[in-house]
Amino acid sequence: xxxxxxxxxxxxxxxxxxxxxxxxxxxxxxxxxxxxxxxxxxxxxxxxxxxxxxxxxxxxxxxxxxxxxxxxxxxxxxxxxxxxxxxxxxxxxxxxxxxxxxxxxxxxxxxxxxxxxxxxxxxxxxxxxxxxxxxxxxxxxxxxxxxxxxxxxxxxxxxxxxxxxxxxxxxxxxxxxxxxxxxxxxxxxxxxxxxxxxxxxxxxxxxxxxxxxxxxxxxxxxxxxxxxxxxxxxxxxxxxxxxxxxxxxxxxxxxxxxxxxxxxxxxxxxxxxxxxxxxxxxxxxxxxxxxxxxx
Amino acid sequence: xxxxxxxxxxxxxxxxxxxxxxxxxxxxxxxxxxxxxxxxxxxxxxxxxxxxxxxxxxxxxxxxxxxxxxxxxxxxxxxxxxxxxxxxxxxxxxxxxxxxxxxxxxxxxxxxxxxxxxxxxxxxxxxxxxxxxxxxxxxxxxxxxxxxxxxxxxxxxxxxxxxxxxxxxxxxxxxxxxxxxxxxxxxxxxxxxxxxxxxxxxxxxxxxxxxxxxxxxxxxxxxxxxxxxxxxxxxxxxxxxx
Numbered sequence: 001x002x003x004x005x006x007x008x009x010x011x012x013x014x015x016x017x018x019x020x021x022x023x024x025x026x027x028x029x030x031x032x033x034x035x036x037x038x039x040x041x042x043x044x045x046x047x048x049x050x051x052x053x054x055x056x057x058x059x060x061x062x063x064x065x066x067x068x069x070x071x072x073x074x075x076x077x078x079x080x081x082x083x084x085x086x087x088x089x090x091x092x093x094x095x096x097x098x099x100x101x102x103x104x105x106x107x108x109x110x111x112x113x114x115x116x117x118x119x120x121x122x123x124x125x126x127x128x129x130x131x132x133x134x135x136x137x138x139x140x141x142x143x144x145x146x147x148x149x150x151x152x153x154x155x156x157x158x159x160x161x162x163x164x165x166x167x168x169x170x171x172x173x174x175x176x177x178x179x180x181x182x183x184x185x186x187x188x189x190x191x192x193x194x195x196x197x198x199x200x201x202x203x204x205x206x207x208x209x210x211x212x213x214x215x216x217x218x219x220x221x222x223x224x225x226x227x228x229x230x231x232x233x234x235x236x237x238x239x240x241x242x243x244x245x246x247x248x249x250x251x252x253x254x255x256x257x258x259x260x261x262x263x264x265x266x267x268x269x270x271x272x273x274x275x276x277x278x279x280x281x282x283x284x285x286x287x288x289x290x291x292x293x294x295x
Numbered sequence: 296x297x298x299x300x301x302x303x304x305x306x307x308x309x310x311x312x313x314x315x316x317x318x319x320x321x322x323x324x325x326x327x328x329x330x331x332x333x334x335x336x337x338x339x340x341x342x343x344x345x346x347x348x349x350x351x352x353x354x355x356x357x358x359x360x361x362x363x364x365x366x367x368x369x370x371x372x373x374x375x376x377x378x379x380x381x382x383x384x385x386x387x388x389x390x391x392x393x394x395x396x397x398x399x400x401x402x403x404x405x406x407x408x409x410x411x412x413x414x415x416x417x418x419x420x421x422x423x424x425x426x427x428x429x430x431x432x433x434x435x436x437x438x439x440x441x442x443x444x445x446x447x448x449x450x451x452x453x454x455x456x457x458x459x460x461x462x463x464x465x466x467x468x469x470x471x472x473x474x475x476x477x478x479x480x481x482x483x484x485x486x487x488x489x490x491x492x493x494x495x496x497x498x499x500x501x502x503x504x505x506x507x508x509x510x511x512x513x514x515x516x517x518x519x520x521x522x523x524x525x526x527x528x529x530x531x532x533x534x535x536x537x
Contacts, residue, residue, distance in 0.1 A: 061485040147385060152468060155485045180385050180467035187464070190359070194366035196384050 024051040026242050027072060029063045031079035032151075032186035033104060033158060033203035034229065037262040038077070045249050051242055059184035061155035067092065067234065074237040075246060077229065079104060079185075079203075080157035084230040094240055097233035101250045103265035104227030106161055107207035107216040108132060110140075111198040115215055128215035134169070134223060141171050144178070149200035151188045152181040157227055159185075162201035165224040205263030221265075229264075302495055304471050305479040312387070312475060313455040316394040317402075320451055323395070324402035325444075329432060331403075332410035343407070347400045354397065358464025361393055365465070385467040390475070393461045401450040409443030410436065449510030453503050 026049075030038055035057040042053045056063070056073070064083040067076055068090065078084045081100070088098050115126045122128065125136040132140075141148075151159035159181065166172040180197060182188035189206045191197055207216035231250070233243045249255055256266040298306070331342060349357060365372040365383050375383050383389040414436040421435045422428075437444060459477040466473030468482070476499055483492035 059485065065485055065487065147382075147467075149467075152482065154482050180469060182467065183463050190362060191384075191467075194362055195368045195372075196362065196366060196382055 024049075024239060024242055025054055026051055026239055026246060027054045027056070027074045028077060028246075029056045029058075029067065029071070029073040029075070030077040031060045031063070031157075031229070032057045032184040033079055033205050034077050034102070035186065036209035037102075037205055037259065037264070040262065041250070041255060041258070045246060048249075049242065049245055053246075057184075057186065059151065059155040060157055062184070070236070072236065073234055074239045074243040075231060075233055077101065077231045078157075079227065079229055080160075081228045081230040082157075084232045087232055087234075092235050093232040094235055094237065094243075097231070097244075097247065099231055099247065099251065100228050100267040101231045101247075102229045102256075102259050102267055104158065104161075104229050105204035105221060105263060105265060106158065106165065106201055106219045106224055106227070107204040107263075108137065108140075108219055109192050109200045109202050109207050109210075109216045111195070112215045114198060126217065128217065130217060131220060132217040134220060137219065137223075138169050138171065141166070141169065141175060144175070144199060146178065146199070147180045147197040148175055148178050149180045149182055149188050149191050149197045149202075151185045151202070152183060156184055158201075158203050159188075161224040161227055165201065165219065168223055203263065208263045298494055298498070299491065301470055301474070302476075302479055302491065305474050305476045306495075306498060308387075308471065308474065309456055309476040312390055312394060312458075313452045315391050316398060316455045317448055317452045319391065320395050320398060320402045321448060324399065324406060324447065324451075325432075325437075328403050328406035328410055329436065332407055332415060346403050349397050350400045354458070354460025355464055356460075357397060358393070358461040361396075361461065361465050365389075384465045385469060385473060387472055390462060390466055390473055393465055394455045394458055397458055397461050398451045398454045401454045402447045405443045405447040405450065406440065409440040414439045445510050445513045449506055453506050456499065456503060456506075 028038070035055065038053075038055060042055070046053060060079040060083050063071075063073075063076060064078070064086070067073060067087060076084065076087070084093070084098055087093050112128075115123055115128060117123060125133060126140075150162040153159035153163045163172065166175055180191065182191055185203050185206055188200055188202050189210050192200045192202065193210050201219070202216075204216070204218060231247060233240060233247060237243050251267065256268070259266055327346075331339065331346075334342070362384065363369065365375065367373055367376050367382065372383070383392065417435050417439055418431045421431050426435070457477060458475070459481065462473065462475055463478055463481070466475070466478065468474045468478050476495055480492055480495045480499070483489070483495060
């Protein structure tokens with residue numbers, strides 16, 4: 001009886017392993033912020049290439065040191081241009097593969113109920129999914145008394161951008177004691193979604209993907225250094241052709257267009273049509289580029 | 296040793312965390328192990344397995360479930376929030392609670408083994424002679440198991456020193472509050488500050504070696520220092536013979 005059972009299980013496993021046709025695998029190391037976008041983009045790519053993506057995600061700094069120590073990835077999608085540049089300097093990348101694939105955007109994530117009046121209307125100047133005007137942002141943060149979640153600025157470019165934003169608003173010293181540092185932006189998203197903190201600065205891509213419990217507002221992109229996200233194909237890759245195919249797919253106009261709805265600007269730098277913020281009225285009056293309150 | 300101010304802060308915090316955790320875990324673990332050692336039933340293997348789960352679960356996973364469990368949107372987290380008006384995560388008490396869970400097997404398992412093998416027969420004999428339960432634990436069981444106790448204490452302390460995944464998940468790396476050595480070390484490594492990482496790792500390594508050596512020393516030869524040894528007159532007489 002038991003013997004038969006084992007035989008049955010063995011047969012099932014055997015059949016399972018047979019049913020999957022041998023496929024090429026592409027190993028991608030991606031910064032946590034790009035993971036949700038990549039999960040959506042992979043569907044089309046896998047259909048066209050008859051291959052399978054294996055995705056590892058983490059803080060850019062962490063992935064960078066893994067790659068330096070010889071981690072077997074084919075492509076590295078970083079959250080900044082600095083780490084890929086260092087890999088290029090160290091001679092670890094395939095020539096000509098150092099390209100910008102997206103421009104990241106920082107979002108303010110705040111618990112939904114805090115943005116509403118008691119009657120449920122939006123507070124003036126705090127329209128969910130719209131861009132928050134610098135004076136409103138400064139006002140909100142000046143009066144914020146509890147924790148602020150960001151990704152660890154030493155490891156994650158988005159954390160670094162958040163700190164620079166707060167410095168720019170001259171609020172860093174004020175808020176420093178309230179900061180909570182998450183291991184990466186994905187961890188920051190979990191902390192916010194589970195209600196451990198009510199306010200955070202996270203990538204727009206994750207703010208869009210996180211859905212329940214909170215609302216986000218776009219932060220004017222002239223308030224923080226540009227998050228130019230670069231990719232590289234690794235020199236050690238054994239799938240360079242496939243990796244190149246993926247890089248081309250990522251840079252294709254159609255894919256770049258889709259990045260807009262996934263929380264990014266296109267690699268060319270211009271806001272992509274269909275960006276969530278573009279359709280909604282911009283909160284407050286100051287135009288982008290107007291001087292920040294307090295600076 | 297040329298440690299930065301933040302590293303010193305992290306080191307002191309880690310020692311404090313390990314100390315508090317070991318103390319509280321001893322207060323919890325000794326009665327718990329004794330209770331478990333005295334249980335004979337079908338439930339006992341199950342309880343033992345549950346108590347050793349933190350050994351098996353990856354620490355980051357443990358931390359993740361703690362995050363879900365302690366969320367203010369969940370009953371337990373909401374209750375804590377109501378009682379103390381501050382969240383358990385991102386705080387030193389939160390780290391202590393998580394460390395206690397994480398290091399629990401290191402306290403319970405050596406004690407349980409020693410209780411089972413050595414102390415239980417002695418305690419039963421003492422009970423037969425009419426000794427009350429608490430006195431049995433204090434003057435028969437613990438002295439008989441002091442080496443196991445020292446092992447349990449030093450292992451718990453050392454294990455908490457090196458704790459990383461759980462702390463990373465629920466701590467928030469706040470300097471002076473939740474940024475322990477392992478997290479600071481990780482930040483050094485990922486930041487390519489290998490020098491800083493090496494220095495911290497060396498301190499941690501020396502500390503652990505010293506600690507475990509001390510544990511062995513006390514547990515073996517100097518066992519009488521920690522708890523007064525109570526040898527029977529027969530034992531003393533036997534040892535006194537040339």
